[in-house]
Amino acid sequence: MEKRISNPRVREIRGRYIDHLDTTMAAPVAECPCGACAKARVTIRQIFDVLNIYGWLLDSYVVDFFEQQSWQKLPSSWKPVLRTVTPDEFGNWLAGDISRTRVWPLSLLALRRVTKDLQLNRDHQNSKSVLRCSRAKRTECENSKDLILGNDDGRATRDARVALWKHNNHFLKHVKIKKRHEIQQMAQICADCAQESNAKCVVDVGAGMGHLARSLAFKYGLCVTCIEQDAPLSQRAQKWDKELSISLAKHVSGLPIHLPRHVSAKLENSNSDQTETIRQIREIFINDFNLNEERSGFGIVGLHPCGDLAATLLRLYTSRQEARFICIVGCCYMKLTLEDSASALHGYPLSKYLSSSTNRKLSYTALEVACHAIESHCDRLRTGNYEDLIVHAYRAALETILTKYDERLRHSQVRNVKVTRSMTFEEVLHPCDCGP
Numbered sequence: 552m553e554k555r556i557s558n559p560r561v562r563e564i565r566g567r568y569i570d571h572l573d574t575t576m577a578a579p580v581a582e583c584p585c586g587a588c589a590k591a592r593v594t595i596r597q598i599f600d601v602l603n604i605y606g607w608l609l610d611s612y613v614v615d616f617f618e619q620q621s622w623q624k625l626p627s628s629w630k631p632v633l634r635t636v637t638p639d640e641f642g643n644w645l646a647g648d649i650s651r652t653r654v655w656p657l658s659l660l661a662l663r664r665v666t667k668d669l670q671l672n673r674d675h676q677n678s679k680s681v682l683r684c685s686r687a688k689r690t691e692c693e694n695s696k697d698l699i700l701g702n703d704d705g706r707a708t709r710d711a712r713v714a715l716w717k718h719n720n721h722f723l724k725h726v727k728i729k730k731r732h733e734i735q736q737m738a739q740i741c742a743d744c745a746q747e748s749n750a751k752c753v754v755d756v757g758a759g760m761g762h763l764a765r766s767l768a769f770k771y772g773l774c775v776t777c778i779e780q781d782a783p784l785s786q787r788a789q790k791w792d793k794e795l796s797i798s799l800a801k802h803v804s805g806l807p808i809h810l811p812r813h814v815s816a817k818l819e820n821s822n823s824d825q826t827e828t829i830r831q832i833r834e835i836f837i838n839d840f841n842l843n844e845e846r847s848g849f850g851i852v853g854l855h856p857c858g859d860l861a862a863t864l865l866r867l868y869t870s871r872q873e874a875r876f877i878c879i880v881g882c883c884y885m886k887l888t889l890e891d892s893a894s895a896l897h898g899y900p901l902s903k904y905l906s907s908s909t910n911r912k913l914s915y916t917a918l919e920v921a922c923h924a925i926e927s928h929c930d931r932l933r934t935g936n937y938e939d940l941i942v943h944a945y946r947a948a949l950e951t952i953l954t955k956y957d958e959r960l961r962h963s964q965v966r967n968v969k970v971t972r973s974m975t976f977e978e979v980l981h982p983c984d985c986g987p
Contacts, residue, residue: 582904585685592904598669599910605662609917614962616947618954628656642932645925715770718802722770725791726762733880734854738766741852741878745773748875752836752849754778755811756818756864757856761788764811765795767852774809774840776832776849780817789813812839820863820896822870829871853879858886859898866896885919942970945979 582592602609611621625633632655636644640653647667723731741763745753751774755764758777767773779785792810799806812835818828836847851868853861861881868877887898890906899913900906931937946965953960968979 583684583686587682587684591682594669595905595908597665599908601662601665601669603910606917609920610914612916612962613943614947614950616944618947618951626656626658629659632656632659638932638937639935642929646929646933715799715803715806718799721795721798721802722762722766724795725760730762734762734766737763737852737854737878737880738770741767741850742771742773744876744878745771745850748850750848750850750875751842751846752776752840754832754849754851756851756853757860758788758811758813759784761785761792761811761813763852763854764788765792768792768809768811769795769799769806772807772809774836774842775811776835777811777813778816778818778828778832779813780815782815785813785815809840818860818863818867820859820866825867825870829873833873848873848875850874850876850878852877853881855880855882857881857883859888859896862887862896862898862901865901882922884921885915887918889913939970942968942979945970945976948976949980 582588607624611619615621622630632653633641636653644653644655645663647663726734741753745751753764753767753773753775755761755767755775755777758764758779759781761777764775764777768775777785777788779788788811796808796810800808814831814835816828819825832849833844833847836842836849837844851864851874853864856864856879861879864877864879868874889899890897899918900908900911905911931940949965950961953963970979
């Protein structure tokens with residue numbers, strides 16, 4: 552049951568994350584004075600102040616629940632309600648439902664509210680969720696209308712592209728069902744970015760089998776160059792590019808064919824390597840797509856660039872004037888190299904502002920948690936689809952057995968077991984194996 556917080560102690564807990572905000576910063580750095588960047592800096596400081604209090608929760612492994620006695624570490628006021636709450640009610644509460652009749656600890660309510668206030672707003676349809684720096688990169692051809700996507704196509708070509716949407720099923724071939732929606736959404740967003748930044752060209756980094764590139768090239772008429780370090784994937788992508796071109800030609804006439812170009816290469820961090828890669832890309836746009844130097848500016852896109860690749864793309868975008876926009880959705884955050892690693896160009900932190908902070912540490916566990924969406928977990932709890940979560944309890948129980956037997960077995964990998972509702976702990980253990 553939500554209510555206005557009047558308890559002085561709880562107000563203190565809720566307010567600590569906004570007190571003494573400047574004490575965690577080291578030497579001052581040049582800061583952008585715009586409202587968006589100022590808001591981002593305040594949010595960052597508030598997040599780390601919250602982590603000063605509750606960071607241990609973020610660094611906890613489920614597998615260590617019993618062995619590290621995680622339950623005993625919880626605040627005493629939380630235990631009664633967490634011991635008796637049902638999974639579906641807890642899922643609703645985590646999702647922000649305030650219609651429950653249960654009385655929750657005020658400090659837990661405060662934590663939920665603070666995390667909600669500080670999280671990124673992922674409602675892309677809400678203009679308030681957009682942070683736009685007033686000093687954001689501007690393209691030199693911003694007022695050149697003839698470079699806006701589609702304006703240099705003839706009427707027949709535009710009509711052909713409209714007709715192409717009726718044959719969307721051809722683009723779904725070879726694409727897994729769960730990836731179809733995100734590829735279609737990503738393609739639309741990339742096309743919008745290309746139009747807003749007057750870019751005709753796109754570089755798809757980590758293009759894989761070219762699903763996103765084909766949508767951008769055929770549906771939106773963009774000139775696409777794909778970079779993929781796995782040569783067999785690039786070869787398969789080229790094969791499917793040709794298959795799609797032949798298939799669409801049977802249904803849509805008058806459609807100019809600009810097949811994506813594929814480069815088998817790894818995008819390195821060094822400036823010299825990147826300069827050579829960019830030179831090669833611009834040559835492709837100029838020679839293969841018959842574009843002049845002015846029109847060979849490009850956008851950088853990447854669907855699921857893994858770990859440090861996302862950081863590399865951000866550095867590339869900020870350092871190259873030819874890069875008109877960037878549109879990436881990162882993944883595998885636990886693979887980011889941290890500043891205390893041997894890598895000179897680490898994946899976290901990136902900004903000078905965050906690097907200057909004395910309170911910026913994130914653990915491997917925290918980065919791994921970032922790979923999971925809380926919405927999915929809440930939905931499973933609310934809908935009763937949580938029986939298979941018992942495998943986590945079983946694995947945590949197994950951890951206590953393994954570590955007591957041999958400390959070298961801590962966090963050992965064990966064979967995956969498909970757990971059904973009726974499986975017992977002994978049945979789960981039978982097919983498992985592990986070793987030092």
